[in-house]
Each structure stands twice: as structure tokens, then as C-alpha cells.
Amino acid sequence: MLLRDRKVIVTGGPTVESIDPVRFISNRSTGKMGKALADEAAVRARETVFIHGPVHESLIDGVEYRTIAIESTEELLEAVKGELAPDAVLVMAAAPADYRPAKKSPVKIKKKKEELVLRLVKNPDILRTVASIRSVNPAYGGVFLAGFAAETNNLEEYALAKLREKDLDMICVNDVGRSDAGFGVNTNIVTVFMRGGERMELPLMSKRDTASRILDCVEEGLTKKTTQLLT
Ligand code: CTP
Numbered sequence: 507m508l509l510r511d512r513k514v515i516v517t518g519g520p521t522v523e524s525i526d527p528v529r530f531i532s533n534r535s536t537g538k539m540g541k542a543l544a545d546e547a548a549v550r551a552r553e554t555v556f557i558h559g560p561v562h563e564s565l566i567d568g569v570e571y572r573t574i575a576i577e578s579t580e581e582l583l584e585a586v587k588g589e590l591a592p593d594a595v596l597v598m599a600a601a602p603a604d605y606r607p608a609k610k611s612p613v614k615i616k617k618k619k620e621e622l623v624l625r626l627v628k629n630p631d632i633l634r635t636v637a638s639i640r641s642v643n644p645a646y647g648g649v650f651l652a653g654f655a656a657e658t659n660n661l662e663e664y665a666l667a668k669l670r671e672k673d674l675d676m677i678c679v680n681d682v683g684r685s686d687a688g689f690g691v692n693t694n695i696v697t698v699f700m701r702g703g704e705r706m707e708l709p710l711m712s713k714r715d716t717a718s719r720i721l722d723c724v725e726e727g728l729t730k731k732t733t734q735l736l737t
Pocket of ligand 1: 518580598599600601602603605630631632633634653654655656657667668
């Protein structure tokens, strides 16, 4: 089954974890890569849904596919699980916050003390959770998982470790330390690693063109996966 027969779930943007009603922890993701992937998926797939954290409203204004707004990583996980289907392709371009405050204060914390220690607890990993649903439930055996790795150093080593440890079908790595790739800019330089060991280095391109090349890789990966499931 190629993308035209598939439901594509794209996630994008950051998640935010509240400390109190006023303050939060988040990261520098703007959702531009996720939005480019959702736009491209909408051209190719049977159905597209874009699940996004807090992003600028102009990013999703007028888009012709379904969008779901979430705030925290736990909400993102629930939304992804709610959309998951046996024919789903999950493209996890979001940058979920890895930790959340152990306690969320219901009232604004006052600045009385000289030091404030914030205890953080680990958030669930969405890709790992979906990979484990896929591994225990044969109906979901055809789900395709594409991850991203935002790195500043040892790009290939970290990307390949994430591909293996999260049981992904492919991973796209980008160097977020560069000024022409990563957060907030309109261009990207991505290398794609496939489960079977193939590697594709994409040149510096617009995020939309990068999205198109990434979805070409998804289509190739889907063809292989379908062949493997049938043999
Ligand atoms: N991801 C996820 N659930 C999380 C965190 C990340 O599914 N709680 C996904 C991201 O959307 C991305 C991939 O995992 O597709 C890798 O994310 P990244 O932030 O690069 O790596 P982490 O797994 O968070 O590890 P680290 O921060 O240690 O690099």
C-alpha cells in the first residue's frame, strides 16, 4: 500500500509543559518542517491529519486537512493513539518536551526564594509507545514509523541509535546547530536512514522540497514493507 492508500499522521511543533498557570518549559521548534510534511502528505495520501503543539496561527490558517492542537507531550501521545489506524504512517516531526515538572502549581509561584529547584519527570516516548503497540498487535503490523533526530553533534551515530532503539522504519536527521537547518528557518539539510541500511543525503533545500524527498523515501520504505509482509 502506497501513500495514496494510507492515512498519514504528521506531528509538528513543540510541546509545552506547565510549571504554573503562567510559566512553562518548551523548546525552539516552530512546526515549519511538520507543516511542510503535512502539506506534502495532503497531496499524496488518502487522508492527512496534522497534530501540532503551540505554533504561530498563520502556519495552519486555511489548510485543507484536519489539524489537532495539543499542548503537552502526554496530550500529544493521546492524540496520536486516538488517530492511529492499521494503515497509518506516523511522521514524528514534533519536538516533544522530554521532561515535565513533577508538580504543576495551580497558582502562580511567587518569587520569594533566592533559589528555586524544579523537579522534572520523564515524559512518555511517543514513537516507542506506538512501536510497542505495533509489535504486540498484529493488526497494526503494517504501521510505518518515521522519526526525526535533531542533533548538534555525532549526527549519524545518534540517528542510527534512535532508528534501532525506537524500532523505526526510517529516521531523518538534521543538524540543528547550523543556521540554514533546524529551528525557525525555511530551509533544511537532512540525511535519511532507512531500516534496511540505505542512506540518502539531501542537499540544502526549502522545507517543502525536503518534505517531498522525505515522502519519496516513505513511499520506497512502504513498498519494501508491503513486499516483506506479503512474503
Ligand atoms: N520523540 C517521541 N517522544 C518523545 C520525544 C521524542 O516520539 N517523548 C520523537 C521525536 O518526535 C523524533 C524522535 O523521537 O521523531 C527523536 O527525537 P529527539 O528529540 O531527537 O530525541 P529524543 O528521543 O528526545 O532523545 P534525545 O533528546 O536524548 O536526543
